[in-house]
Amino acid sequence: MYTRILVPVDGSSFSNQMLPLVGAIAQTTGAQLALYRAVEKSDKLADVERELQAVAGQHGAQAVAAEVHGDVADAIRQEADRVPGTLVAITSHGRSGVMRAVLGSTALNVLRAGGKPILVYRPDERHSATGAAAAIQHIVMPLDGSPLSESIIPEAVQLAKWLKARLVVVSVIDPEATRSAGIVAGSDVMESAYVHRQASNIQRDHGMHVGWEVLHGDPQEAIPQFVRSLPNAMLAMTTRGRSAVQSALLGSVTAAALREGGVPVYTRMP
Numbered sequence: 001m002y003t004r005i006l007v008p009v010d011g012s013s014f015s016n017q018m019l020p021l022v023g024a025i026a027q028t029t030g031a032q033l034a035l036y037r038a039v040e041k042s043d044k045l046a047d048v049e050r051e052l053q054a055v056a057g058q059h060g061a062q063a064v065a066a067e068v069h070g071d072v073a074d075a076i077r078q079e080a081d082r083v084p085g086t087l088v089a090i091t092s093h094g095r096s097g098v099m100r101a102v103l104g105s106t107a108l109n110v111l112r113a114g115g116k117p118i119l120v121y122r123p124d125e126r127h128s129a130t131g132a133a134a135a136i137q138h139i140v141m142p143l144d145g146s147p148l149s150e151s152i153i154p155e156a157v158q159l160a161k162w163l164k165a166r167l168v169v170v171s172v173i174d175p176e177a178t179r180s181a182g183i184v185a186g187s188d189v190m191e192s193a194y195v196h197r198q199a200s201n202i203q204r205d206h207g208m209h210v211g212w213e214v215l216h217g218d219p220q221e222a223i224p225q226f227v228r229s230l231p232n233a234m235l236a237m238t239t240r241g242r243s244a245v246q247s248a249l250l251g252s253v254t255a256a257a258l259r260e261g262g263v264p265v266y267t268r269m270p
Contacts, residue, residue, distance in 0.1 A: 001162035003085035004032045005119075007061075008076050011037065011051065017123035018091045020133035021264060023059050028135045029162055031087075033061035038068040038075055073109030080116075089119040092258045117155055117268040119234075122258045136163045138233035139266075142170050142223050142253065143198060148238055152268070153198075156236035157206050159266055167202065168211040168233075170226060171195045172219040188214060220256035227263050234264035 005022050009015040019035075026033045035056045039048045049065040056063040068075040080086040088110055110118060139160045143149045160167040171191050191214045199212040215222040227233045239254050257263040 001085075001158045002029070002031050002087040004034055004083050005087050005089050006034050006036055006064075006076070006080050006083075007089050008036045008038070008072075009052070009055070009091075011048075014123065015091045016055065018089060018121050019055075019059050021121055022089045022119075024133040024135050025089075025163065026060075028164060033059060034064055034086075035059075035061050036064045036066070036076060036079055038072045039065055040068065042067050071109065076110050087117075087119060089121070092120050092122040115268070117152075117266055119264060119266050120258060121264045123262070134232045136165050136232050136234055136264075138227075138230045139163065139165050139167045139236050140170055140223070140227050140230070140233055141167060141236045142172070142219070143195065144171065145194060150198075152236055152238050153202065155268075156266070157202060157208070159236055161206075161208065166209065166211060168213060168230070169195045169199045169202070170213045170215055170223065172215045172217070172222050174218055175216065176218070219253050223253050224257045224263050227257065234266060236266040239267055239269050 005026055007018055007022055009018075022033060025031065033056075035052055037048055037052045039045045045065060045067055049063065052063040052065050055061075064079060066075060066079065076088060076090075080088050090110060139156055141152065141156045143153075156167060159165075171194060173188065173191055195212040195214060199210040202208070203210045213226065215226055223235070227235055235254075235257055237254060254265055254267055257265050
C-alpha cells in the first residue's frame with residue numbers, strides 16, 4: 001500500500017512523539033521512514049540537517065531537510081508526491097476547540113490540498129513517548145450510512161491488510177439526537193443490520209475477518225472511547241459525514257479524537 005512514511009517534524013519534542021508510532025508501523029510493513037524538516041533561512045539549513053540526521057539515525061529513518069520560503073504544507077505535499085507510495089504522518093496540535101486549532105494549520109492544509117489520506121496523531125501532552133510503540137492491531141472505521149463516510153472503505157480495507165490489523169466497523173446511536181428528532185424504537189435493530197451488512201460485505205469481497213459494533217452516546221465521546229478501549233487501535237474515517245440524527249458530523253468526531261490525544265486518525269477530506 002505504502003512504501004514510505006513521511007513524517008514532518010519541527011525540532012520539538014511534541015512533534016517527535018509521532019516517531020514511536022510510525023516506527024512500529026514501518027517495522028510491521030517494511031516501509032521506509034523519512035523525517036522531513038522545513039527551513040526558512042538558508043544559513044540554518046546545515047545545522048538543521050545535522051540535528052535531523054541525528055534524530056533520524058535513532059529511528060532508522062532518512063533525513064530530508066529543505067529550504068522552504070512558501071507554504072510549508074505545499075512543500076510537504078510536493079515531497080510526498082516526489083516518491084510514489086508515500087504516506088504523510090503528521091502530528092497535530094491545538095489550543096482551542098475549533099477544527100483548525102485542533103488539527104493545526106499545517107496538518108489541515110496538507111489534508112485539504114492533497115486529496116489523499118494522511119495519518120494524524122496528537123500525542124497526550126501529559127506524557128512523553130519513549131521507546132518503541134506496539135504495532136497497530138485494530139482499525140476502527142465509523143460509518144453513518146452516507147456515501148461520504150463509506151467512501152473511506154476501500155482505503156481502510158487496504159490499510160488493515162497493510163498493517164495486518166483487524167478492521168472493526170462501528171456506528172453510533174445518539175439517544176439525545178434520536179429523541180429530539182422523534183425517531184421511534186428500533187434504531188438499534190436498523191443500525192445493527194447496517195453495520196453487520198457492511199462488515200459482511202467487506203469480509204465477502206476481501207476475504208478478511210471484520211468485526212462490528214453499535215455504540216451509544218454522543219459520537220464525539222463514544223468513538224474515541226471505543227478506540228481507546230481496544231489495544232493499539234487507530235481510526236480510519238473521512239473528515240465529514242451526514243449531519244443527521246444518528247451521527248454527528250465526522251469532522252467533529254475527528255476533532256474530538258485528536259483533541260483528547262492518543263488516538264491516531266487515518267483520514268482524508270471527501
